Amino acid sequence: MDLRYDRQTRLSQFGPGGQAALAASKVLVVGLGGLGIPVVQYLNAMGVGVLGLVDHDKVELHNLQRQVLYSEKDLGKSKISVAEEKLNQQNSNTQLNLYDTFLTRDNALEIISNYDIVVDATDNFPTRYLINDACVILNKPFVYGALHAFEGHVSLFNYQNGPTYRCLYPTMPNAEEVPDCNENGVLGVVPGIIGTLQALEVVKAMTGIGEPLSGKLLLFDGLSQNSTKIKFKLNPNNLNIKELQGSYESMECLLVPEISAQAYQAKRNSDQAICLIDVRTTKEFANHHLAEARNYPLKDLKTEINLDEQNKVVYVICQSGKRSAKAVAQLQKKYPQISFYSVVGGMNKMTSLITQS
Amino acid sequence: MTILLFGITKDIVGSSTLSVPTSSITNRTIPKTVSELKKCLGDTYPELNKLSSLAVAVNNAYAEDDQLINAFDEIALIPPVSGG
Missing domain, CATH: 3.40.250.10 (Rhodanese-like domain)
Structure with a gap:
């Protein structure tokens, strides 16, 4: 086995079999922001075979306190091109598929169908519900991560007919209910922690080690360092999604x-x-x-x-x-x-x- | 009854935990179900009523509105969060 991965293949639970499973896996990461950056850096370093990246933003100054792949000289460049360059330098064995677009109802099914698992590293409800519905339709698991100030939530949804995002939150909140990071702020290191936990869940789901976070919502509070896990069950109706909604924008975003x-x-x-x-x-x-x-x-x-x-x-x-x-x-x-x-x-x-x- | 607050509910209440009196001495109706608790909290903190999607956990398990609760239960209010 490759010396490169020696420190993880010597773990008996992971071993050469785990490495081979990672090398055979295709992972789509939606969003190259605070959550997506640690996800792609670790998965790329650890030897995931195919990594798909979806983002259409450019690097801006206020990204740098938490999106630690980007540097000052990258300001104004597209995130996807900067990520491609740096991930290639980090591990040239990974096949990177670049999607310089936002995930939309028109491209989601086509893009996701090429992957084994999806990472929801987005920053808004419409895309989170879109990812949920597309993954249910295509029967793909997805690793969810979301932030609020000093707090982060993580779960593995739609894994082996397990519960989905809609089993926790059946309908999308309207736009005024819950603020996003732009409004509310986020402490730089917190997305690093939550994104890294998401990367760990991808590795577990792809290699079969440990207990996947399916049917459990992990709540992490950075201020107290408290972690709580909430169990939740599948509502079978939520697996009955046959097609995407007409629109995922809330009415006020018309x-x-x-x-x-x-x-x-x-x-x-x-x-x-x-x-x-x-x-x-x-x-x-x-x-x-x-x-x-x-x-x-x-x-x-x-x-x-x-x-x-x-x-x-x-x-x-x-x-x-x-x-x-x-x-x-x-x-x-x-x-x-x-x-x-x-x-x-x-x-x-x-x-x-x-x-x- | 101890209530752990997450996401925006923490900001609305202004604290990460909340204690709801469960003794009849206070002369207030004691919430017996998840939906009664939501109503009781919504009366004190009207901003909570705006949350259309609010998950409630009782003793670390997701609870439906009709689930019975008692003074020894640990409740958590877990609204969806969207930041990334």
Whole structure:
């Protein structure tokens, strides 16, 4: 056996058989962010045969505190190309399949069908439910990982007819219920821990060692170092998915009028007066905001906003563009005489534009 | 009755655990099922009512709304989390 893997093949429970099983396995990792990075680094190092990578984002400055594969010189490059280069340097034996796209209802079944197991390393509910449904349809297991602040959740779903994500959470929460990392923040090391646990579950599922985390949700709290496991059962109805839903976006993510960050920056540079609403939290706003912005946090929009109805056009911004799209949908109903536009890419994009110029 | 809080429920309540009085001395209705507990907590913390998908575990096992609970049970509120 290859000297390269000597330190793991000498483990009697893993052995050359475990190594051969890993080399024969095809793993798809959806998302090359905080969770996906440790997953791909460890699986690649340990000798997984085929590693599929799905992401369409570029490396941004605020990624670097937790996405430790990327470095300062990678800023602005596509994550998938940086990951390809670095994973190739790390282990040239792995076959890397690159999908420079987001996972969508139109490509999910085709992409996933080529793999033995999927790693959900995404950062949003629509893609998590899409992965669940596609894996149920194709009868593929998937390793789930998700974060909230100092806390992480891990499980192995749809493994040998075991329970699925929908057995824990039958329907997708609506967009306003639960904040994402952009809104809520995440401590850099926590995705490293949770992603590494996901990599371990992939190795166990592919080689048959240990007890897979099927029918158990692992809850990890970084602040107390407490780990709790919750048992849950299969609801057989959740295996009866025959086709993907028509859409996985929640209703409020329906298309809203948008303006690109570049076009908005051009408006700022012109002399005309502009009205910009920043819908991030007061804390985020206090930390950093555009000079012309007024702060109306998304959660208060329904009650507290007092808009000057003289404005014909109002621009709406948040950190990444998700909350501003929701805000535009809400505001447009309330003020039909005003035209609202969501700034695409939000403060992330504006900040990088302003730094560049 | 001790309740462990996860995800956004921790932020809503402002603590990682919560103790629900189960003695009749307090003159409050004592929750006897998971759904009664949810209702009781929702009255105190209305933000909890906004969570459409909230898993509840009793003694480390996922529990349906009609499951009976008692003062010695350890309950966990586990909303879905989405960060990555």
